[in-house]
Amino acid sequence: MLVPSLPEPTSLQPVASAVRPRRRLWLGLALGLAAAAAAAGGYWWQHAEPGLPAGIAFGNGRVEADEIDIAAKFGGRIAALLADEGDGVRAGQVVARMDTQDLETSLHKAEAQMLGASRMLDEASASVEQQKAQVKLAEQQLARAIYLADKGYATTEILDQRHQQMDAANAAFAAANARVGEAEQTLAAANHDVDLYHINIADNSLVAPRAGRIQYRLANVGEVIGAGGKVLTMLDTGYVYMDVFLPTAEAGRAMMGSDARVVLDARPDAPIPAKVVFVSDQAQFTPKAVETKAERDKLMFRVRVRVDADYLRAHSAEVGSGLPGLAYVRLDPGTEWPISLAGRTDEQSR
Template identity: 40%
Template sequence: MWEGRTGKWSLELGNGMMQWKQYGLIAAVLIVISGGAYAYWVTTQKDEIPVGFAMSNGRIEAERIDVSTKLAGRIAKILVSEGQWVEEGDLVAQMDAVEIDAQLHQAEAAVVQAQQQKLQAEALLNQRNSELTFATSTLARIQALADGGHASQEQLEQVKTTMTTAQAGVEAAKAGIDLATATIASANAAVDRLNSVRADADLTAPHSGRVQYILAKAGEVVAAGGKVVTLTDLTDIYMTIYLPAAEAGLLPIGSEARIILDPIPQYVIPATVTFVASTAQFTPKTVETSDEREQLMFKIKLTIPPKLLEKYQEQAKAGVAGVGYVRVDDTKTWPDTLAVKLPQ
């Protein structure tokens, strides 16, 4: 009885091992086929790139502009929405400026007060000049009388003292005018400073672009330098690719490039190489052999012409994946498949 069961189990175990061997053989065949297919694909891809050209995958990027507050305070209004297009100078947000407005009104009142003080000083100067004129004429008359023996020396001295006092009054009035003038200048400077602070409470777009993120909401309190809105500068769009040292070393700044985006592979976009990294992005621990040196990858920046971006402003978007092509040999001509082709 047990022998029968043991034999049966042995037979089932043997059949199971046979099945596993068959599965393993099938898996090995599939791996070989997949590897061969991949190798063929890589070879095919390399064959598609003419000699003197290089390619790499990349993603469209755009420069971001952060609209930040210069002042710490509460946000009163957010005047834009994500995806909205704004022009340079457009108002995008406002800070609570009640306290600043009160200080500004106070400074403006101080200017008016200083101007009135100057008017008073000028009127006083006119009065002191009149007193000096009268004292001068009186002194001349008394001096003549004293010379003829018709006025005492005491009278003459009194008139001289009166004239000296009048002269001092004139100088004091002139100083009062100068002081009022300086006070007006100081008050105007305070107004200018507060106007500048008040202007900083209105956050405007420093450059035309599309609103990408709204980082704060109305009612929130932000610190000085806090980011409120992020814009995308659609006049500065580029693709970043990475090439090995052997290709990056042949690539001059300003050379022609082409970009093909995944969503619109039927179009070929012209670009220019505007940056080639001076140091490798991926470096082995030790660089000794030529194989290791081939692993060095350098960052390349392909920039799309601003005039072209202006024409297709509504279609321009960051984050789109694609392929970048560069010409590492200026003597080569771009193939027909990479001829510039744009939407009409």
């Protein structure tokens, strides 16, 4: 009787080794799908419309502040930079200086001309006094000649000479007065030149027009720039706002001065008090920054909410320009803010 031979045990090893990679592959795919689902859920949770009362609307946007270019009034060489990117500056603080050596030389020249004009005025005034004395002498001589002529002790020729002397003295006196007026005008012009050079030298000290923060440095020390050349760009941190787009039904109820809140993605637990300061009177398509095409296809109205100035003074470092977030607008003054948008924000806005 023949007994069938059993297969060699070593023949199972290739099968087992082939199954293990497939299991690892399926396990990796399952983990990848789970991670993708978690990410999609997180994205949906972050961008889903929160549950809000009917009297509150919201839109997404970015915190912005007005940019101010600090530029040179005159062309020249940058002598010093006194502020750099990221520095906070006060209104009126000098942030850069231009080279003013040529203006200072012209100022010295104008001051010398002013001194010369002042001396000319003194001389002209002295000449007036001198001619005034000549007029008085001519008047006395003419009066004496008339008296003597009436008595027959002076000839007509002498009387005529005294009249001519009187006329000449009056003409010289008038000319002296004219020279005084001319000297006064020359001195005034020299004074204006000196004042102008002082103003131009002062204008070459570039100052921050508002309190804020330096955003960009556009030129360096030693560079020569033209008139109007930009040296620094700053952000006006006293005017911080967020523009959002609301549909017609909601934008029509948003009034100037309406209460609002700004919630930054970086600080979702710290609502920032704000007010509506602008509502566009023209509908427009929402910009491409809005995520979905369905939203972009709707006609919307731009609404600007401005962050409360008192809040900015106390928390300027927390409200950075460019940060994304949401702006909530209270359309109905009788609607209470949800707890997530109230709290310490209401206390600060009082």
